[in-house]
Amino acid sequence: MRAYYFDNLPGDQRLLHDSGNHVEDKVLHSLGVRYWHIPIDAEGQYEKSVDAVAEERGYKNRDVITITKEGLGDLYESKLKSFYEEHMHEDEEIRYILDGSGFFDVREHPTDSWIRCHLGAGDLMVLPAGIYHRFTLDEKNVIKAMRLFKDEPKWIPYNRGAETDVNPYRAEYLQTIAVK
Incomplete structure (x- = not known):
């Protein structure tokens, strides 16, 4: 995995958008990533x-998802757009990349800057409940990922907004990272 600050320039979300400013592991760790x-x-x-990671974190279920233009057909563009909407979840988001590559962008708090994490095969990332983030493929347009879940598989995004800003999981997340 490679992490850096997103350049915020317009253009295809699947491009690197590399500002040239590397993000240290300790910054990601301070955000709960x-x-x-x-x-x-x-x-x-x-x-x-x-x-072993699944057992340590209490994950009981998993599935595998493959995202490609061929696989999603007419839903491809709308799915990519929805994944790229800034959102949070009330559960951890855990992905182990089996093939292909993509980007998870996470919001740094309190700066509100985007940190872009480029993941490829063999990378496993855990995003804490309550962190604002988004996902997109890179230019290869393919990713195969194992998703892990503590309970039954679910993926409910809560798009960023006034209501989500006061969501109890968001509030708990902010309290957790303030302690670090």
């Missing part, structure tokens, strides 16, 4: 490492 690189091997040993 966790990251592991677990190389994918032909023998499937990576599954043991992913299982």
